[in-house]
Amino acid sequence: xxxxxxxxxxxxxxxxxxxxxxxxxxxxxxxxxxxxxxxxxxxxxxxxxxxxxxxxxxxxxxxxxxxxxxxxxxxxxxxxxxxxxxxxxxxxxxxxxxxxxxxxxxxxxxxxxxxxxxxxxxxxxx
Amino acid sequence: xxxxxxxxxxxxxxxxxxxxxxxxxxxxxxxxxxxxxxxxxxxxxxxxxxxxxxxxxxxxxxxxxxxxxxxxxxxxxxxxxxxxxxxxxxxxxxxxxxxxxxxxxxxxxxxxxxxxxxxxxxxxxxxxxxxxxxxxxxxxxxxxxxxxxxxxxxxxxxxxxxxxxxxxxxxxxxxxxxxxxxxxxxxxxxxxxxxxxxxxxxxxxxxxxxxxxxxxxxxxxxxxxxxxxxxxxxxxxxxxxxxxxxxxxxxxxxxxxxxxxxxxxxxxxxxxxxxxxxxxxxxxxxxxxxxxxxxx
Numbered sequence: 498x499x500x501x502x503x504x505x506x507x508x509x510x511x512x513x514x515x516x517x518x519x520x521x522x523x524x525x526x527x528x529x530x531x532x533x534x535x536x537x538x539x540x541x542x543x544x545x546x547x548x549x550x551x552x553x554x555x556x557x558x559x560x561x562x563x564x565x566x567x568x569x570x571x572x573x574x575x576x577x578x579x580x581x582x583x584x585x586x587x588x589x590x591x592x593x594x595x596x597x598x599x600x601x602x603x604x605x606x607x608x609x610x611x612x613x614x615x616x617x618x619x620x621x622x623x
Numbered sequence: 624x625x626x627x628x629x630x631x632x633x634x635x636x637x638x639x640x641x642x643x644x645x646x647x648x649x650x651x652x653x654x655x656x657x658x659x660x661x662x663x664x665x666x667x668x669x670x671x672x673x674x675x676x677x678x679x680x681x682x683x684x685x686x687x688x689x690x691x692x693x694x695x696x697x698x699x700x701x702x703x704x705x706x707x708x709x710x711x712x713x714x715x716x717x718x719x720x721x722x723x724x725x726x727x728x729x730x731x732x733x734x735x736x737x738x739x740x741x742x743x744x745x746x747x748x749x750x751x752x753x754x755x756x757x758x759x760x761x762x763x764x765x766x767x768x769x770x771x772x773x774x775x776x777x778x779x780x781x782x783x784x785x786x787x788x789x790x791x792x793x794x795x796x797x798x799x800x801x802x803x804x805x806x807x808x809x810x811x812x813x814x815x816x817x818x819x820x821x822x823x824x825x826x827x828x829x830x831x832x833x834x835x836x837x838x839x840x841x842x843x844x845x846x847x848x849x850x851x852x853x854x855x856x857x858x859x860x861x862x863x864x865x866x867x868x869x870x871x872x873x874x875x876x877x878x879x880x881x882x883x884x885x886x887x888x889x890x891x892x893x894x895x896x897x898x899x900x901x902x903x904x905x906x907x908x909x910x911x912x913x914x915x916x917x918x919x
Binding site: 506507508509510511525526536537538539540541565567574576 | 667671837846849850
């Protein structure tokens with residue numbers, strides 16, 4: 498499967514820089530997925546969850562509180578104000594989930610978004 | 624003998640000062656390391672943001688032959704009122720660090736005043752505020768305790784109030800002045816025009832890729848406005864971080880120089896002390912010898 502390069506940047510620095518299979522992001526006009534070879538696009542991101550399919554098959558969820566995404570041929574760049582990454586092999590997952598929830602609530606996301614995000618997080622636990 | 628005692632006192636006083644300056648230097652170098660790290664990490668975000676803004680602006684320019692028609696991009700040729708924001712430190716003892724910023728702010732203010740443009744001044748940091756207060760220059764905003772520990776929410780609050788005035792048409796320009804970090808021994812005063820965003824300065828390049836780029840939401844203004852807002856907020860915040868790193872490097876330098884100077888002074892005073900001591904001994908000897916001579 499073709500991979501695409503993804504970089505996630507927050508004001509605190511680069512938090513993710515790797516090749517991934519696929520990612521799903523909460524766009525300003527609704528959620529959309531990106532695969533390698535996606536057309537160039539720039540979009541607003543709302544607060545929500547970015548789901549990343551890593552090249553080794555593991556799934557990572559990143560809670561974000563809004564920002565931008567720029568998809569280009571050679572790479573995809575996500576710029577977000579704040580992010581909390583969650584993955585299944587994390588030892589303090591519960592703590593991070595709480596952190597992620599707080600981040601979303603602070604971003605004044607609608608309760609629906611928070612609930613949807615939390616249900617996604619629940620999925621990681623199993 | 625009074626002279627001897629006096630010199631001795633002076634030496635110990637200078638040594639005391641040296642201890643203080645040396646400690647301050649060490650503290651600053653530790654703080655600098657942290658501030659520098661934060662500033663470099665944020666720089667990635669700042670540069671990516673500028674890049675993205677440039678691309679969007681460029682895309683809009685391609686669609687519009689006669690320049691970009693957006694409130695944040697359109698330059699008012701005859702500005703009536705200009706906002707100047709400067710960033711200085713809260714604490715002193717950092718050499719010419721604050722003075723450089725103040726000088727630049729003064730210079731720009733003078734230029735606009737000469738051109739008959741009203742200038743509104745907003746200051747961050749006690750040192751700069753104190754200067755303009757002393758010179759009885761009126762200030763719109765006076766923000767304390769922000770440059771020592773940059774806080775995104777507070778810097779956002781400040782800049783958003785100015786942006787609001789800009790959008791309302793009350794002001795025509797926002798200029799940001801801060802003394803930025805270059806390396807351990809160098810700082811550089813940056814003067815940026817925050818708004819309107821100077822498209823030419825962003826360095827537009829002709830690339831085919833941008834014209835094919837899709838923008839979502841597809842009316843250009845929504846994204847651009849959000850992006851500009853973020854850009855302005857972040858540039859302001861980055862100026863604070865950059866200024867903090869520069870402040871620590873300036874203080875480190877100043878304290879290093881002070882420690883060295885104190886060392887030199889101790890050396891000089893010691894020589895003086897030894898000379899005075901020798902002189903006293905010689906005088907005493909001469910007195911004894913001449914006394915003996917007179918007894919013969």
